[in-house]
Amino acid sequence: MVDFERDETQELMVATAREFGEQVVQPAEIELDRMADPADVAGSDLFRGVIEKAYELGFNKMALPEEYGGLGLDAITAGMVWEELSRYGTGIAATLIPSSIVPQLVAFLAPHNKELVERYVIPFCEDTKAEQLSAWASSEPDVGSDGKNYYDLTVHHHTSARGGGGSYVIDGTKSDFVSNGGIATVYMVFACVDPSQGIKGSGAFVVPGDSPGLGKGRALDKIGMRALNQAAVYFEGVEISEEYMIFPPGENYPMLHNAIVTVGNLGVGYLAVGLMRAAYEEALGYSRQRVQWGKPIFEHQLIAEKLLDAYISIESARAFLQKGSWLSKTSFPGDLKTSLSAKIYATDCAVRVTSEMVQVLGGYGISKDHPLEKHMRDAKLLQIMDGTNETLAVKAAALL
Ligand SMILES: Cc1cc2nc3c(=O)[nH]c(=O)nc-3n(C[C@H](O)[C@H](O)[C@H](O)COP(=O)(O)OP(=O)(O)OC[C@H]3O[C@@H](n4cnc5c(N)ncnc54)[C@H](O)[C@@H]3O)c2cc1C
Numbered sequence: 001m002v003d004f005e006r007d008e009t010q011e012l013m014v015a016t017a018r019e020f021g022e023q024v025v026q027p028a029e030i031e032l033d034r035m036a037d038p039a040d041v042a043g044s045d046l047f048r049g050v051i052e053k054a055y056e057l058g059f060n061k062m063a064l065p066e067e068y069g070g071l072g073l074d075a076i077t078a079g080m081v082w083e084e085l086s087r088y089g090t091g092i093a094a095t096l097i098p099s100s101i102v103p104q105l106v107a108f109l110a111p112h113n114k115e116l117v118e119r120y121v122i123p124f125c126e127d128t129k130a131e132q133l134s135a136w137a138s139s140e141p142d143v144g145s146d147g148k149n150y151y152d153l154t155v156h157h158h159t160s161a162r163g164g165g166g167s168y169v170i171d172g173t174k175s176d177f178v179s180n181g182g183i184a185t186v187y188m189v190f191a192c193v194d195p196s197q198g199i200k201g202s203g204a205f206v207v208p209g210d211s212p213g214l215g216k217g218r219a220l221d222k223i224g225m226r227a228l229n230q231a232a233v234y235f236e237g238v239e240i241s242e243e244y245m246i247f248p249p250g251e252n253y254p255m256l257h258n259a260i261v262t263v264g265n266l267g268v269g270y271l272a273v274g275l276m277r278a279a280y281e282e283a284l285g286y287s288r289q290r291v292q293w294g295k296p297i298f299e300h301q302l303i304a305e306k307l308l309d310a311y312i313s314i315e316s317a318r319a320f321l322q323k324g325s326w327l328s329k330t331s332f333p334g335d336l337k338t339s340l341s342a343k344i345y346a347t348d349c350a351v352r353v354t355s356e357m358v359q360v361l362g363g364y365g366i367s368k369d370h371p372l373e374k375h376m377r378d379a380k381l382l383q384i385m386d387g388t389n390e391t392l393a394v395k396a397a398a399l400l
Contacts (some may be wrong), residue, residue, distance in 0.1 A: 010077050016057060020089030024053055029089030032227040033374055038219035042183045042229045050092055051099075051130045055132075059085065060099050065107060068117070068127030068326060070394050075263070075325035075334070079270045083318065086274025088372040089275035090378045091227025093274065097267045098179045102134040102186045103207055105257030109204075109256075116206060135184035136260075137174035137233050143392040144175070146199070147190075150254050153198035157233060161191035161203060167239050168193075168205065169299045174233040179385075182216045185209040187344055189235070193249045204256065205240060213238040224377030233287065259333040261386065265343035266328065268386045269321040272343075272350035272379070273314055278359035279375040280310040286361055286370075297360070310353045317346035340396040344389045347382040354379040 006014065028050045032041050041047050054060060064070020073081075085093040103124040106116045124132045136159055138147050148354045149155045159172025170191050174181065187207045194201035207214065217232030247256050284307055287298035297303045322344040328334030354376040358365035365372045383389045 006080070008195045009073070010080055013062075013077055013081050014072070014084050017059070020053065020057060020059075020375060021085055025085060025089035025092050028370065029092055029227050030374070032091065033171040034368075035226070038221050038226060038229070039182075041227060042219065042334050047227065048130070050089075051095065051133070052128070054085075054092070054096055055130045059096055059129070061103075062100075063104060064100065064121070064125055068103075068107060068121045070107075075266065075288035075328040076322055079266060079325045082267055082270035083274040083277070086271040087277050089227065089269050089276075090271050090275050090375075090382075091225040094225055094301040095180060095272055097264075097271075099130075099133045100135055101133075101136045101188050104341055105188055105204070105246060105260075106206065109224045113243060113246070115243060116246070120206065120362065121250075132185050133180055133183060134186050134188065135178050135180035135233070136188040136190075137181065138190040139175040139177055141173060141175055141232075145388060146324070147386065148199075148257070148385065148395065149393060150199050151285045153196070156195045156198050157190055157192040157202045158187065159191045159197075161193050161205060161245070161261045163193065163242060166242050168242060168245060170207065170235040170238040170240065171207065172235050174235075176220045176232045178233055180229055181233050182219050183229045184216075187214075187233060189233075191235075197249055200251060200253040201249045202253060203245045203249045206244045206246060207238060207240055208236075211238045211240065223380060224374070225381045239362060258336050262324075262333045262336045262339045263328060264386045265322055265339045265392070268332070268382055269324075269339075269343040269346035272346040272382050273318045273321065275375055275379055275382070276310060276314045276317070276346075276350050276353045279372060280307065280314060280355045282370065282372060282375075283310070283357035283360040286364075302358055306356045310357060314348035316364075317342070317349050320345055337396050337399040340387075343386065344392055344396070347379070347385075348389060349383055351376075 028046050035041050058071050062073045063071040067070035082093055103121045107121050109115055143157055146155045161168040161170050186209050189205045189207045190202045192201050192206055193203050213236040215234035220230040286295050287303055290297045324338040324342045327338055358372045358376050361372055364370055
């Protein structure tokens with residue numbers, strides 16, 4: 001049953017990602033990280049160029065079904081690509097993961113909705129210029145981890161969707177942390193239709209980015225993954241057709257949210273594995289060159305142990321995530337406990353490993369002349385992305 005051999009498609013996708021990563025993503029990621037004003041990142045030709053090239057290569061549409069023009073790749077293959085892209089640029093890889101959230105959810109939840117399929121799924125699969133890019137807007141200034149609190153009925157999204165006459169009117173503010181929040185052309189918005197049901201009173205709405213009344217916040221200035229645009233999204237009387245609500249409020253809401261989290265957390269985990277590999281490979285090479293106390297520092301056992309710990313973390317995190325991807329491939333969307341646990345493990349490892357790889361370089365590790373300090377900064381965000389590891393742990397533990 002267990003087989004670690006890559007098939008032909010996997011070989012091709014990983015090789016393509018590696019070449020693109022080395023030649024395009026890595027140099028761009030480093031330059032984008034150094035831009036003092038994060039608002040300049042998304043507006044730059046450099047950022048646009050990388051994302052366009054990623055679309056041209058099809059990395060945006062890996063999980064979309066072939067019947068719409070997607071690549072129809074399974075979760076294991078897509079995971080291999082996310083790891084490879086993150087090896088060269090975690091911020092850029094993290095931009096691409098949510099870029100397909102609207103077409104994916106429309107294809108999955110509303111394949112009968114001709115207007116949405118023709119507007120957001122098929123053109124997205126044909127897009128080679130990154131003209132369509134999604135964001136998912138769930139968290140809010142006062143609803144962070146509470147977005148998973150289905151038990152206290154006084155807790156609900158403050159962003160409201162009031163229905164009537166065949167449409168909904170959306171009002172409210174989503175948090176500064178929405179990935180692609182300032183640059184998306186379409187949003188998957190979770191808004192409260194019925195506050196009496198708490199968080200379960202929210203529905204999922206497709207909201208075009210150019211809707212009158214929709215505002216995009218300024219790019220968040222943050223410690224890491226600076227190539228990833230994160231910004232608030234504002235809604236002031238944004239009117240959309242009721243056909244654009246693709247999941248209604250009610251008892252099934254946690255099921256939808258859990259499905260998204262089951263798939264999404266694996267993606268975040270693979271970002272962590274790619275990031276650990278980047279740090280480990282850099283530190284390993286350095287440790288063989290750097291001579292102290294008469295020998296390469298790799299030959300000092302305490303340094304070799306750090307590198308071994310990195311290697312163990314990479315291999316074990318990847319294996320755990322691939323188990324989650326296999327579950328997702330064989331019975332979609334997969335197993336929540338496995339996905340959450342693998343994400344927690346991979347991202348906690350990434351924070352420890354990237355910090356220890358800085359240590360391997362000694363003083364040079366903290367210098368911006370080496371990429372190590374950036375890897376350490378990037379890793380921190382992964383423990384919070386797609387749910388903090390604490391709240392994911394509470395959820396996973398309840399499933400033991
Ligand atoms: C890189 C990144 C990308 C993101 N992308 C998106 C996105 O695309 N769309 C979107 O909507 N949001 C996004 N977010 C927001 C993210 O979902 C929230 O940051 C997250 O849910 C936590 O909410 P908060 O930041 O308000 O922290 P809070 O919920 O205020 O938590 C603060 C602290 O309290 C702890 N805590 C809270 N509740 C509990 C509990 N019950 N038990 C134990 N500890 C608890 C937390 O673990 C944390 O340490 C992103 C965040 C990051 C960092």
